[in-house]
Amino acid sequence: MTRARSGVTKHRRHKKVLDAAKGYQHSSHRQYKWAKEALIHAWSHAYRDRRKRKRDFRSLWIIRIGAASRQNGMTYSQLMHGLKLAEVDLDRKVLADLAVKEPEAFAELVSVARQHLGG
Numbered sequence: 697m698t699r700a701r702s703g704v705t706k707h708r709r710h711k712k713v714l715d716a717a718k719g720y721q722h723s724s725h726r727q728y729k730w731a732k733e734a735l736i737h738a739w740s741h742a743y744r745d746r747r748k749r750k751r752d753f754r755s756l757w758i759i760r761i762g763a764a765s766r767q768n769g770m771t772y773s774q775l776m777h778g779l780k781l782a783e784v785d786l787d788r789k790v791l792a793d794l795a796v797k798e799p800e801a802f803a804e805l806v807s808v809a810r811q812h813l814g815g
Contacts, residue, residue, distance in 0.1 A: 710728045713728055713731050713732050713735060714726075714728060714731050716731075716735055717731035717734055717735055720734055753789075754788060756792070757788040757789055757791070757792035758772065758788060758792075760792040760795050760796060761775070761776075761788060761791050761792050761795055763795075764795030764796075764799065764802055765795075765806060767799075768802070768803050768806040769806075770806055770809065770810060774809070774813060775805075775806060775809050777809075777813065778808070778809025778810060778811075778812050778813040779805065779808070779809045779812075781809075781812040781813065782808050782809060782811070782812040784805065784808065784809075786805075791805070
């Protein structure tokens with residue numbers, strides 16, 4: 697009986713890896729060994745950064761809210777505490793959007809927070 701070799705299977709596996717590494721530079725898109733190595737790193741970075749993206753956006757929103765609240769004479773922490781006391785349930789994404797696109801509405805929210813802080 698003849699020996700079965702994994703030629704077709706190996707070719708398919710290599711083709712799948714090289715197709716996934718399409719667009720990479722140098723040997724990383726031509727040679728299986730380096731393409732596989734590059735994909736391992738790329739997929740690990742992608743996995744990590746899908747989680748990091750959520751942290752990055754939250755910090756961006758906090759920076760924007762803080763800058764807009766300082767323009768209205770209040771710190772970020774005072775604003776958030778005042779909004780919590782006023783039972784205004786807007787998340788940071790919406791507050792940052794208001795701060796950038798509608799500063800008048802954001803100024804109204806700052807005044808509401810200031811009233812509930814007692815100042």
